[in-house]
Amino acid sequence: MLLTIKDLSVRVEGGGNAAQILTGVNVSVQPGEIVALVGASGSGKTTTGLAVMRLLDPGLRVTSGQIGFEDQPDLLTLPPAAMRRIRGSRISMVFQDPLSAFNPVLTVGYQIDEVFKYHAPESGQRIRSLTEGWLEQVGIPDARRVYSSFPHQLSGGMRQRAMIAMAMAMQPRLIIADEPTSNLDVTLQARILELFQQLRKTQEVSILFITHDLGIVRHLCDRVYVMNVGMVVESGKSVEVFEAPKEEYTQKLLKAVSV
Amino acid sequence: MNNTPKTTNKQPGLWGYLRRNRLAWTGVVILGLLYFCAVCADFVSPYSYLDENRDYSFCPPTPIRLVDSDGRWQRPFVYGMTMGFDRDYRRVYEIDASRKYPLRFLVKAEPYKIMGLIPGSRRLFGVEEPGRLYLWGADSRGRDLFSRILYGGRVSLFIGLIGVAISFTIGLIIGGIAGYFGGKTDEILMRMCEMFMMVPGFYLLLALRAVVPPEFNSVQVFVSIVVILAFIGWAGLARIIRGMCLSLREREYVMAAKAMGVSDFQIILRHILPHTLSYSIVAIMLSIPSYIIMESALSFLGLGIQDPFASWGNLLSEAMGIVQIKFAPWILLPGLFIFLSVMSFNVIGDTLRDYLDPRLKAENRNM
Amino acid sequence: MLLELKNIRKYFPVKQGALYRRREFVRAVDDISLSLELGENLGLVGESGSGKTTLGRVILKLFPPTSGRLYFQKQDMTCPERSRLRAFRQSVQMIFQDPFNSLDPRFTIRNSFNEALTLERPAPKSDERQRRMGETLCAVGLTADVLDRHPHEFSGGERQRIAIARALIMQPKLLILDEATSSLDVLIQEQILDYLKRLQHEFRLTYLFISHDLRVVKKICSRIAVMYMGRLVELGPAAAVFANPLHPYTRQLLTAALEYRPGYGDLEIDWPDKSDLIDKGDGHFVLDY
Numbered sequence: 001m002l003l004t005i006k007d008l009s010v011r012v013e014g015g016g017n018a019a020q021i022l023t024g025v026n027v028s029v030q031p032g033e034i035v036a037l038v039g040a041s042g043s044g045k046t047t048t049g050l051a052v053m054r055l056l057d058p059g060l061r062v063t064s065g066q067i068g069f070e071d072q073p074d075l076l077t078l079p080p081a082a083m084r085r086i087r088g089s090r091i092s093m094v095f096q097d098p099l100s101a102f103n104p105v106l107t108v109g110y111q112i113d114e115v116f117k118y119h120a121p122e123s124g125q126r127i128r129s130l131t132e133g134w135l136e137q138v139g140i141p142d143a144r145r146v147y148s149s150f151p152h153q154l155s156g157g158m159r160q161r162a163m164i165a166m167a168m169a170m171q172p173r174l175i176i177a178d179e180p181t182s183n184l185d186v187t188l189q190a191r192i193l194e195l196f197q198q199l200r201k202t203q204e205v206s207i208l209f210i211t212h213d214l215g216i217v218r219h220l221c222d223r224v225y226v227m228n229v230g231m232v233v234e235s236g237k238s239v240e241v242f243e244a245p246k247e248e249y250t251q252k253l254l255k256a257v258s259v
Numbered sequence: 260m261n262n263t264p265k266t267t268n269k270q271p272g273l274w275g276y277l278r279r280n281r282l283a284w285t286g287v288v289i290l291g292l293l294y295f296c297a298v299c300a301d302f303v304s305p306y307s308y309l310d311e312n313r314d315y316s317f318c319p320p321t322p323i324r325l326v327d328s329d330g331r332w333q334r335p336f337v338y339g340m341t342m343g344f345d346r347d348y349r350r351v352y353e354i355d356a357s358r359k360y361p362l363r364f365l366v367k368a369e370p371y372k373i374m375g376l377i378p379g380s381r382r383l384f385g386v387e388e389p390g391r392l393y394l395w396g397a398d399s400r401g402r403d404l405f406s407r408i409l410y411g412g413r414v415s416l417f418i419g420l421i422g423v424a425i426s427f428t429i430g431l432i433i434g435g436i437a438g439y440f441g442g443k444t445d446e447i448l449m450r451m452c453e454m455f456m457m458v459p460g461f462y463l464l465l466a467l468r469a470v471v472p473p474e475f476n477s478v479q480v481f482v483s484i485v486v487i488l489a490f491i492g493w494a495g496l497a498r499i500i501r502g503m504c505l506s507l508r509e510r511e512y513v514m515a516a517k518a519m520g521v522s523d524f525q526i527i528l529r530h531i532l533p534h535t536l537s538y539s540i541v542a543i544m545l546s547i548p549s550y551i552i553m554e555s556a557l558s559f560l561g562l563g564i565q566d567p568f569a570s571w572g573n574l575l576s577e578a579m580g581i582v583q584i585k586f587a588p589w590i591l592l593p594g595l596f597i598f599l600s601v602m603s604f605n606v607i608g609d610t611l612r613d614y615l616d617p618r619l620k621a622e623n624r625n626m
Numbered sequence: 627m628l629l630e631l632k633n634i635r636k637y638f639p640v641k642q643g644a645l646y647r648r649r650e651f652v653r654a655v656d657d658i659s660l661s662l663e664l665g666e667n668l669g670l671v672g673e674s675g676s677g678k679t680t681l682g683r684v685i686l687k688l689f690p691p692t693s694g695r696l697y698f699q700k701q702d703m704t705c706p707e708r709s710r711l712r713a714f715r716q717s718v719q720m721i722f723q724d725p726f727n728s729l730d731p732r733f734t735i736r737n738s739f740n741e742a743l744t745l746e747r748p749a750p751k752s753d754e755r756q757r758r759m760g761e762t763l764c765a766v767g768l769t770a771d772v773l774d775r776h777p778h779e780f781s782g783g784e785r786q787r788i789a790i791a792r793a794l795i796m797q798p799k800l801l802i803l804d805e806a807t808s809s810l811d812v813l814i815q816e817q818i819l820d821y822l823k824r825l826q827h828e829f830r831l832t833y834l835f836i837s838h839d840l841r842v843v844k845k846i847c848s849r850i851a852v853m854y855m856g857r858l859v860e861l862g863p864a865a866a867v868f869a870n871p872l873h874p875y876t877r878q879l880l881t882a883a884l885e886y887r888p889g890y891g892d893l894e895i896d897w898p899d900k901s902d903l904i905d906k907g908d909g910h911f912v913l914d915y
Contacts, residue, residue: 040811040812040813040814041811156674185673185674185838186673186838186839186840186879186882186883187673187878187879187882187888187889188673189882189886190881190882190886190887190888190889191888193886194887194888212811212812213812215841215884215886216886219885219886219887220886252813252816253812253813255816256812256813256815256816257812257841510727511722511723511724511727511728512727512728512729512730512731514683514688514720514722515720515722515728515729515789515792516730516741517688518686518687518688518715518718518719518720519715519716519719519741519742519745519796520711520712520715520716520745521741521745529730529741530730533732534732
């Protein structure tokens with residue numbers, strides 16, 4: 001088992017009744033799997049993903065739970081320095097809006113280089129060729145030009161690919177993708193989903209895919225966890241959940257994306 | 260997209276926020292006091308700004324005493340002062356313990372009208388003639404500095420308000436039109452703006468002041484100074500408002516209004532300019548001090564308010580010589596008031612800006 | 627025929643430095659001809675950059691077309707005079723994508739409604755206003771106590787419903803929905819679509835549903851027009867286009883949208899000079915490719 005989230009509960013510091021964001025969430029990801037966290041907005045799926053990376057808002061507190069990853073029994077108890085070594089190299093994240101996830105005043109290449117500089121420092125030349133290699137791997141045809149481009153100079157699809165390159169740079173075991181295609185056009189989305197499938201096959205990376213679109217889940221993901229108001233209400237193999245959704249909430253979600 | 264209901268929220272948070280911030284609250288209190296005294300100067304001050312007595316030129320402050328020379332407790336009173344000359348022909352004041360003048364409240368005085376409207380004839384406190392109460396000393400003509408400062412506040416404080424009101428209005432209108440219409444209108448208006456901003460403000464001020472006819476009476480001079488100040492001050496605000504309007508006109512509610520057929524004028528007035536308010540209010544708060552200082556500078560140089568009228572700037576002009584400062588240091592006090600009012604406006608403006616900062620908004624509102 | 631567009635073009639100049647000498651244009655809308663029948667629901671689909679949003683704004687007369695003509699209720703509306711323009715503006719309303727910003731956040735709901743009502747000639751009196759406000763709010767499932775509140779007090783779905791109510795209060799004939807459901811939660815989307823279907827019936831409205839989300843379009847539209855790079859590439863009954871997409875772009879779009887599979891290779895399209903669509907029978911038209 002690669003990732004095990006056990007009984008995770010998160011609440012807003014000092015809030016009242018509405019402050020419970022997550023309650024007893026259990027999620028697991030095997031090596032080489034693509035697992036989906038699905039739910040409407042406010043269901044807690046993004047919070048779960050951020051909790052794994054320990055990137056929660058400072059106003060949120062984890063009240064219970066363990067997050068096991070690889071040989072680490074609980075990421076939540078790791079000292080910050082150790083967590084930083086894991087972030088970006090063993091687990092990395094792809095965000096929804098690549099324009100705001102990239103620093104607009106630095107070139108894309110420089111920002112991807114930073115990942116190497118922090119985790120696996122080598123000569124500048126070597127790092128640059130590694131970065132360009134990854135840019136090509138994610139399907140960017142003119143890697144050299146994109147390397148020296150600023151985020152706003154690239155199209156939305158290219159930016160998202162660059163962000164995936166940044167996430168893949170250190171060949172992590174797990175990628176957490178938080179609605180990575182929600183801002184993209186449909187045709188671009190299809191290509192990015194294909195990219196994820198490719199990466200899973202060639203790099204043996206697992207993906208925790210957070211989305212509200214059950215259609216993507218059916219197409220891409222092996223297993224799915226359906227979340228509602230901070231709890232996992234249904235889980236199982238994608239195929240099974242789609243054929244026979246047990247919960248009414250899941251049924252509603254399915255109906256919304258049916259054609 | 261939140262499905263959680265949000266609480267109704269107007270501006271109650273602002274007052275509370277100001278109160279909690281001690282520095283800002285001090286500023287509010289100080290300004291409140293200063294403006295109150297300026298408006299009610301006739302009542303609060305013991306003397307009119309014209310009331311002079313050459314026997315008491317540069318008289319030092321007369322402290323209010325509670326214990327007389329025999330060590331007995333008395334009602335608050337003031338000793339008389341006699342003027343003499345020392346060997347260097349410099350004035351020297353001695354306390355004459357034989358003359359005691361008790362401090363009286365609600366003293367009857369010459370009738371006046373507060374702000375020309377409310378008549379009155381009593382003053383908050385004072386002493387009977389021929390005693391003189393100089394809380395903060397006297398100026399060269401024996402006029403009470405405390406009273407003159409209070410009256411001077413009228414000019415200095417209100418020039419700030421009126422000047423800002425005028426330039427703010429002009430800046431909003433021009434910035435709003437330029438930003439909303441864009442294109443050629445925008446180009447022309449902004450070039451105009453830049454021309455005004457190019458000219459060094461203070462020199463423009465002096466030049467314009469020179470153009471004011473000498474036979475203007477003081478009130479007219481006051482008005483012309485305000486107009487001149489506003490004239491050079493609108494450009495900076497207009498530029499920023501224009502920038503905000505350029506982006507605001509792309510908002511969907513503006514497009515919706517246009518699509519419904521609302522007239523451009525209505526859209527600018529009701530949809531666009533109100534959204535610049537949060538910036539504008541802060542900009543106003545932070546530009547009032549510069550008006551106060553400009554006026555002080557003008558009056559200090561003798562180009563603004565003239566004697567016998569008081570303004571903090573022209574009160575300070577008495578302090579131009581080193582002799583005066585050495586022997587009558589109290590005439591620097593108007594400077595303290597300029598400092599206090601400018602600081603207060605700045606502090607309140609800063610706090611307002613923090614309060615309205617969108618990032619802090621959520622936290623502040625919940626507090 | 628409620629609305630007819632003939633050869634509408636909208637080009638935006640791209641400024642070349644301060645000299646403005648060489649004028650290059652972005653062809654946002656490039657020769658579109660379309661017609662809308664009374665009571666139908668036409669879906670205008672395309673991805674970002676296709677020009678569908680610009681076309682919606684041109685129809686709304688937010689900016690004038692570079693060339694082409696627009697007919698509303700058989701009358702030429704390309705350059706109408708004031709009174710006709712006013713009547714047009716009342717009859718054609720738009721619902722925007724962003725529910726947070728389509729209502730002025732500083733206005734109460736009542737103010738927003740009043741702004742619309744004041745534009746009518748003759749302007750209705752206050753008791754009639756109150757009545758109409760109540761009626762439209764009821765039609766979207768809300769009550770009159772929302773009137774004195776501000777937009778930020780409501781959820782996204784509620785705000786969108788209020789925006790719809792504001793559009794309806796002008797008693798329009800044509801409603802243009804510009805990505806009206808795209809910012810909403812998937813479950814709320816369903817709810818809004820239900821309302822839209824019901825309202826279309828109840829008020830005899832005609833919809834121009836602009837969207838990039840083909841699944842939503844499939845649920846609610848009777849006809850579909852597909853736009854790509856400012857041109858109309860396919861037009862036909864929804865069932866026919868979904869079942870049998872003719873243009874290569876449409877095919878790629880549908881595969882990506884419904885099956886999440888990308889098309890293979892880059893799309894090489896031979897753009898014909900004329901924008902006339904070829905009739906393939908049963909109201910299904912396609913651009914020559």
